[in-house]
Amino acid sequence: MMKRKYLAVLVSALLVSNVANAVEIYNKDSNQLDLYGKVVGLNYISNNGAEHGDKSYARLGFKGATQMKGPLSGYGQWEYNLKTSTPESAPSGNATRLAFAGLRYADIGSFDYGRNFGVLYDVEAWTDVNPEFGGDSWAKTDNFMTGRANNLATFRTNDLFGMVRDLKVALQYQGKNEGDIKNKDRANATENGDGWGVSSSYDLGNGVSIAAAYAKSDRTDAQSADKNGQFADAWTTGVKFDANSLYLAAMYAETRNMTPYGNKQFANKTQNIELVAQYQFTNNLRPSISYVQSTGKSLNKVADTTTDANSFNGGQHALVKYVEVGTSYFFNKNMYTYIDYKINLLKKDNYTRLANVNTDNVLGLGLVYQF
Known part of the structure; x- marks a missing residue:
């Protein structure tokens, strides 16, 4: 019960993210992995040519948490952005938005390293x-x-x-x-x-x-x-x-x-x-x-x-x-x-x-x- 409590607290505090929804794809033995993403059909209308036209994109990511010994937990998050408004032959312009891993100790705090805010x-x-x-x-x-x-x-x-x-x-x-x-x-x-x-x-x-x-x-x-x-x-x-x-x-x-x-x-x-x-x-x-x-x-x-x-x-x-x-x-x-x-x-x-x-x-x- 205590492990599940620590894990729930950790998952709810997984750093800054615009994740509104997530699909749980794994939850076993104090390990949880959630998948999230979105597809955006987006169009700009402007007299400025650079600001006009298709700006659509897709985004995919996951965030996970694992309960370790005692009050120590681990977590990680990865998020990738895919431009969909260019031809398949063009340079992708796709990029990793977030990619970090960290440790959390009960109520003391968390420490992580990587690409983050x-x-x-x-x-x-x-x-x-x-x-x-x-x-x-x-x-x-x-x-x-x-x-x-x-x-x-x-x-x-x-x-x-x-x-x-x-x-x-x-x-x-x-x-x-x-x-x-x-x-x-x-x-x-x-x-x-x-x-x-x-x-x-x-x-x-x-x-x-x-x-x-x-x-x-x-x-x-x-x-x-x-x-x-x-x-x-x-x-x-x-x-x-x-x-x-x-x-x-x-x-x-x-x-x-x-x-x-x-x-x-x-x-x-x-x-x-x-x-x-x-x-x-x-x-x-x-x-x-x-x-x-x-x-x-x-x-x-x-x-x-x-x-x-x-x-x-x-x-x-x-x-x-x-x-x-x-x-x-x-x-x-x-x-x-x-x-x-x-x-x-x-x-x-x-x-x-x-x-x-x-x-x-x-x-x-x-x-x-x-x-």
């Missing part, structure tokens, strides 16, 4: 909840510890080692991820030096929670060649209300030498804000509205490759700025559809033209089967 995303996840658009003012995949990344060692404890109920703390170390210049296996924007991060959240009760996180990393030689400094860091704080069918969340963050922009450059500083409101109706309809903005400060020049006459001379500029309006409708727990409209507030100017930033609105239409 950075601790900065612990706060960002509260506003990254929209049907399609959102959660991208500053969090990016393989961008230090702002989103999913490689080489992450993470320790997490709930209830602060059993001493403070509903207080969660995470400590994280990220090893260096530097591109191989010869093989070009990692772009400058996805590199990082050694770094560390910490996050904490607390449930105040009555549906209200608060959170904060900080991370600091060395920059690689290729990144620090811009002479903006040897370090990149970011801090963020957030608050959410989730009760009585109403969901409200707000996030503020600042980054330094971390956010890529323009032509392979990093912003000296960004200030980022995300606001989200959603309501769950009893008829399975869930509308949402959000505001997302990232403002770059002390930006470097973005030059025209043909002439300097129309170059962006640096300074301050909005890197991301839009309003999202959308809604999801759930037929049941396995099938839902959604429509999401991104009202782009960026203006067409020298910066957006030279940096190839989309300034057009985008409408997303999706139909999802998940398990």
Whole structure:
């Protein structure tokens, strides 16, 4: 009975994941394995060619847990994304999203290593909840510890080692991820030096929670060649209300030498804000509205490759700025559809033209089967 209790606690706490449903495919001798996935038929409608057309994909993963001696447990998770909007002859673009393994000791905490979410995303996840658009003012995949990344060692404890109920703390170390210049296996924007991060959240009760996180990393030689400094860091704080069918969340963050922009450059500083409101109706309809903005400060020049006459001379500029309006409708727990409209507030100017930033609105239409 005690083993089953530990295993149940472990499975319910298997790190950050957007898994809404899972199919148990094995459960025997204190070992459990769940399979999950989804198929998304997705189309974008926009005047911007890069943002228009078929964006469909499929996703498959598993998560498992095993009870070992006494209160010690083990767990692992793997998740793979498959693009389905390209011809079979084209380069796949498929990628592993998550792949980590770890140990958990009763109420003390868990430790895992692999490809996982950075601790900065612990706060960002509260506003990254929209049907399609959102959660991208500053969090990016393989961008230090702002989103999913490689080489992450993470320790997490709930209830602060059993001493403070509903207080969660995470400590994280990220090893260096530097591109191989010869093989070009990692772009400058996805590199990082050694770094560390910490996050904490607390449930105040009555549906209200608060959170904060900080991370600091060395920059690689290729990144620090811009002479903006040897370090990149970011801090963020957030608050959410989730009760009585109403969901409200707000996030503020600042980054330094971390956010890529323009032509392979990093912003000296960004200030980022995300606001989200959603309501769950009893008829399975869930509308949402959000505001997302990232403002770059002390930006470097973005030059025209043909002439300097129309170059962006640096300074301050909005890197991301839009309003999202959308809604999801759930037929049941396995099938839902959604429509999401991104009202782009960026203006067409020298910066957006030279940096190839989309300034057009985008409408997303999706139909999802998940398990």
